[in-house]
Amino acid sequence: MRLIAENLSGERGGETVFSGIGFALGEGQALLVTGPNGSGKSTLLRIVAGLLPAAAGRVHLQGEGDDSASVAGNCHYLGHHNAMKPTLSVTENLAFWRDFCGDARLDTEEALEAVGLGGIGHLPFGYLSTGQRRRTAIARLLVSYRPLWLLDEPTSGLDKASEGRLAGLMKAHCQAGGIIVAATHLPLGLEQAEELRMGGNA
Numbered sequence: 001m002r003l004i005a006e007n008l009s010g011e012r013g014g015e016t017v018f019s020g021i022g023f024a025l026g027e028g029q030a031l032l033v034t035g036p037n038g039s040g041k042s043t044l045l046r047i048v049a050g051l052l053p054a055a056a057g058r059v060h061l062q063g064e065g066d067d068s069a070s071v072a073g074n075c076h077y078l079g080h081h082n083a084m085k086p087t088l089s090v091t092e093n094l095a096f097w098r099d100f101c102g103d104a105r106l107d108t109e110e111a112l113e114a115v116g117l118g119g120i121g122h123l124p125f126g127y128l129s130t131g132q133r134r135r136t137a138i139a140r141l142l143v144s145y146r147p148l149w150l151l152d153e154p155t156s157g158l159d160k161a162s163e164g165r166l167a168g169l170m171k172a173h174c175q176a177g178g179i180i181v182a183a184t185h186l187p188l189g190l191e192q193a194e195e196l197r198m199g200g201n202a
């Protein structure tokens with residue numbers, strides 16, 4: 001499977017934020033989207049995820065015998081918000097996402113242990129600290145398999161140990177043939193990743 005973006009333009013509020021963006025990523029590859037505040041990193045990720053229409057160009061998946069496979073149906077999108085219900089427990093939130101996304105992988109407790117949150121599944125999500133909430137959102141990537149991870153500032157709110165755990169999870173995902181596109185201001189510990197620098201294309 002390959003993720004291909006061709007000649008993408010992004011608009012916000014009728015203004016062009018970027019244009020002429022293209023990339024092609026094969027299995028096991030990661031792309032770090034960097035650039036100053038407002039350069040369009042989140043806009044690009046939202047377009048790739050299918051949450052915003054591109055003003056021009058297109059994004060598609062190629063390979064696996066089904067070139068019509070949708071990016072949206074093959075990705076986990078981790079945005080700035082964690083997409084969890086505060087009154088449901090951590091386990092209930094993860095179980096919802098596992099059922100919604102399908103292709104179950106780790107059970108909820110295993111996923112929580114992978115992000116260093118074993119034993120807190122019974123707590124309402126709303127009780128968690130900022131970093132614990134982000135780690136729960138990262139655990140969501142593990143309860144269902146999706147080959148493409150679209151991560152917007154995934155380290156936001158994480159301590160050093162959690163950054164290290166996330167780096168390990170991302171490496172394992174790539175080693176298993178997954179693809180990652182991550183918007184970031186910080187190195188993510190993915191030495192082989194390519195970089196797409198935003199900010200000079202609008």
Ligand SMILES: Nc1ncnc2c1ncn2[C@@H]1O[C@H](COP(=O)(O)OP(=O)(O)OP(=O)(O)O)[C@@H](O)[C@H]1O
Nearest residue numbers: 012013017035036037038039040041042043044183
């Ligand atoms: N809903 C919106 N309506 C109008 N303009 C918007 C909207 N969302 C974002 N923008 C504008 O689009 C531009 C790109 O924003 P975007 O969030 O993609 O940048 P970014 O590179 O991710 O920034 P940061 O590093 O601060 O997260 C900014 O100028 C922003 O003000």
